[in-house]
Amino acid sequence: MPHDVIVVGGGYAGMAAALQLLRARRDVLVIDAGERRNRFADRSHGFLGFDGENPAAIAATARRQLEAYPTLSWVEDRVTGASGTQDDFMVTTAAGGRHTTRRLILATGVADTLPDLPGLAERWGRSAFHCPYCHGYELDKGPVAVIATGQTSLHQGLFLPEWGPTTFFTNASIDLTGENRAELAARGATVEDVPVERLEGTADVILADGRRMTFAGIFVAPVTAPATPVGEMLDLVHDETPMGRMIRADDTRQTSLAGCFACGDLARFPHSVSLAVGDGAWTGAQVHRSLMF
Incomplete structure (x- = not known):
C-alpha cells in the first residue's frame, strides 16, 4: 500500500509539514539524510519558544514529538530517485529502499555556495x-x-x-x-x-x-541552490533569483508537478527556522486538503 505522503527532508519545514498530516491521521513517511543547513551553528535565534537553543536539540525534540504519532515512519537515508505523478509517486533511496506514495513533499532545504x-x-x-x-x-x-x-x-x-x-x-x-x-x-x-x-x-x-x-x-550573502537534485529528477520548474536557485511553488506550495509540493528554504526566501516551520505547517495542511478533495 502506498503512503499517503512522503516527506523528503526531515528538517524544520519537513517536520512541520509532517505534523499537520499526522494529526489528520494520515500515513506519513519522512526520509532524511541528516544534513540540516544550520548544523554548523551552536545556537538558533528568533524562533519563538526556542530562542538561543541548540538547533540540533530543537530538531531532536521535534522528531520525538512526531514519533508519538503511530502513523509516522522515518527512514534515515538519502533519496537517489523520484518519479511519477499525483497518486502514483515512487521514491528510491541509497540503501535500496523503494517507497510509493500518493503525495510528495520536498523539504530538503538548500546548500550554500560561499x-x-x-x-x-x-x-x-x-x-x-x-x-x-x-x-x-x-x-x-x-x-x-x-x-x-x-x-x-x-x-x-x-x-x-x-x-x-x-x-x-x-x-x-x-x-x-x-x-x-x-x-x-x-x-x-x-x-x-x-x-x-x-x-x-x-x-x-x-x-x-x-x-x-x-x-x-x-x-x-551566499548563493543558494536546492541541497539535493530531487527537483531535477521530477523535472520541476525552478526559478533563478538574486539569492540563487529555488523550486517554484504556488500559494498552496504545489510545484509544477501535480501532487508534488515544496516548502522551506528550497521554495521560498528569506530563510530562517521560524519561516521554514510556518511554511511547512501551511504546506502540510494544503497537502491534506488535496488528499481530501
Missing part, C-alpha cells in the same frame, strides 16, 4: 553569517563586516548598521554607484574598496594591503 575566501568556511555559522535577525543581536552592537559577493550584498550593507558599526567591503564583487555609496553613508556604513585577502582569528579581516581589521561578526 565565495572562495580563505578562512570563511571554517567560520561559517560561528562568526560569519548570512542573517542579521538570526545572529546580529549576539554581536552586542560590536563592529560588523559585510563582505560583498554581488548586488544582494548591498541589502546587507544597508541593513546591518542597525546591529553595529558596519564596514562594507566591495571586494571586487560589486560596482557601487555614487547613489549606492551615499545610501550606505546615510546609514552609517563605511565603504572599503581594498580587496579582502583572508579571514583570521574569530572575525578578523586581512586586506590585500596588509591591514587587519577586527570585527564582532562577518556577514556574507
Whole structure:
C-alpha cells in the first residue's frame, strides 16, 4: 500500500509539514539524510519558544514529538530517485529502499555556495553569517563586516548598521554607484574598496594591503541552490533569483508537478527556522486538503 505522503527532508519545514498530516491521521513517511543547513551553528535565534537553543536539540525534540504519532515512519537515508505523478509517486533511496506514495513533499532545504575566501568556511555559522535577525543581536552592537559577493550584498550593507558599526567591503564583487555609496553613508556604513585577502582569528579581516581589521561578526550573502537534485529528477520548474536557485511553488506550495509540493528554504526566501516551520505547517495542511478533495 502506498503512503499517503512522503516527506523528503526531515528538517524544520519537513517536520512541520509532517505534523499537520499526522494529526489528520494520515500515513506519513519522512526520509532524511541528516544534513540540516544550520548544523554548523551552536545556537538558533528568533524562533519563538526556542530562542538561543541548540538547533540540533530543537530538531531532536521535534522528531520525538512526531514519533508519538503511530502513523509516522522515518527512514534515515538519502533519496537517489523520484518519479511519477499525483497518486502514483515512487521514491528510491541509497540503501535500496523503494517507497510509493500518493503525495510528495520536498523539504530538503538548500546548500550554500560561499565565495572562495580563505578562512570563511571554517567560520561559517560561528562568526560569519548570512542573517542579521538570526545572529546580529549576539554581536552586542560590536563592529560588523559585510563582505560583498554581488548586488544582494548591498541589502546587507544597508541593513546591518542597525546591529553595529558596519564596514562594507566591495571586494571586487560589486560596482557601487555614487547613489549606492551615499545610501550606505546615510546609514552609517563605511565603504572599503581594498580587496579582502583572508579571514583570521574569530572575525578578523586581512586586506590585500596588509591591514587587519577586527570585527564582532562577518556577514556574507551566499548563493543558494536546492541541497539535493530531487527537483531535477521530477523535472520541476525552478526559478533563478538574486539569492540563487529555488523550486517554484504556488500559494498552496504545489510545484509544477501535480501532487508534488515544496516548502522551506528550497521554495521560498528569506530563510530562517521560524519561516521554514510556518511554511511547512501551511504546506502540510494544503497537502491534506488535496488528499481530501
